[in-house]
Amino acid sequence: MRVALMDVRGDILQRVAEELTADGGDALPITVDLSDAAATQSAIDAALAHYGAPRVLVHNAALLITRSMLEITFQQWQKEINIILQAAFILSKAVWRPMIEAGGGSIVYLSSGSGYKGFIEEVAYNPGKHGIEGLMKCLALEGKAFNIAVNAATPGAPINTPMSDSNYTEAQKQHWVDPQLLAPAFVFLAQQDASGITGHRVAARADGSWDAIDLL
Numbered sequence: 001m002r003v004a005l006m007d008v009r010g011d012i013l014q015r016v017a018e019e020l021t022a023d024g025g026d027a028l029p030i031t032v033d034l035s036d037a038a039a040t041q042s043a044i045d046a047a048l049a050h051y052g053a054p055r056v057l058v059h060n061a062a063l064l065i066t067r068s069m070l071e072i073t074f075q076q077w078q079k080e081i082n083i084i085l086q087a088a089f090i091l092s093k094a095v096w097r098p099m100i101e102a103g104g105g106s107i108v109y110l111s112s113g114s115g116y117k118g119f120i121e122e123v124a125y126n127p128g129k130h131g132i133e134g135l136m137k138c139l140a141l142e143g144k145a146f147n148i149a150v151n152a153a154t155p156g157a158p159i160n161t162p163m164s165d166s167n168y169t170e171a172q173k174q175h176w177v178d179p180q181l182l183a184p185a186f187v188f189l190a191q192q193d194a195s196g197i198t199g200h201r202v203a204a205r206a207d208g209s210w211d212a213i214d215l216l
């Protein structure tokens with residue numbers, strides 16, 4: 001595949017791009033702060049100019065800093081919401097027409113248990129994840145006419161990532177799994193269009209399976 005990669009961490013992006021290229025892939029690393037609307041628009045414009053209409057858009061980036069309502073400032077709240085929800089909107093809007101003109105595509109958002117139930121000290125991340133599920137449901141309905149599938153994936157197991165390292169208890173870390181074990185669910189979602197699975201939250205499981213939950 002040809003992959004445009006976006007992250008605020010240029011060092012990680014470069015490393016992943018080099019790994020993909022060494023494997024025979026074609027990767028374009030774009031360093032961008034996805035909390036910044038103008039920068040996000042420029043990044044997706046650069047990706048579209050380089051590769052043309054994408055078959056798949058995955059919005060994965062998120063920031064979770066646990067803070068209570070008493071502690072959090074408006075700026076901190078807005079930053080987390082922007083990375084999760086504003087960026088999802090800007091990126092999806094930018095690929096929507098190109099996907100329509102290409103005959104279809106697949107959009108995948110990263111949800112979470114925080115996308116359907118409340119957790120203490122998640123007053124920004126949690127509404128952001130609820131919002132992404134709402135955007136997914138609306139776009140899945142609109143996308144049916146254009147053969148665009150829109151789904152959300154949530155890890156069906158605790159996964160070993162830097163975010164988990166900051167937020168999981170020691171007990172949860174006893175059971176966390178390598179995020180690569182969830183890859184089959186993402187490959188499955190990437191292959192969808194509106195004739196397949198759309199408007200679902202998919203729980204990606206560590207044994208390579210997944211459960212699609214009908215949400216629409």
Ligand SMILES: NC(=O)c1ccc[n+]([C@@H]2O[C@H](COP(=O)([O-])OP(=O)(O)OC[C@H]3O[C@@H](n4cnc5c(N)ncnc54)[C@H](O)[C@@H]3O)[C@@H](O)[C@H]2O)c1
Nearest residue numbers: 007008033034035060061062110111112159161162163164
């Ligand atoms: N870790 C879990 O157990 C878990 C559970 C449920 C859902 N998720 C979701 O999975 C996705 C990936 O999570 P993860 O655990 O790999 O988290 P992570 O923090 O390890 O990775 C998130 C990525 O987003 C990037 N990012 C952060 N702020 C950014 C910004 N302003 N602009 C651009 N990029 C930025 C980070 O650099 C990082 O590469 C997230 O959407 C998260 O909400 C994770």
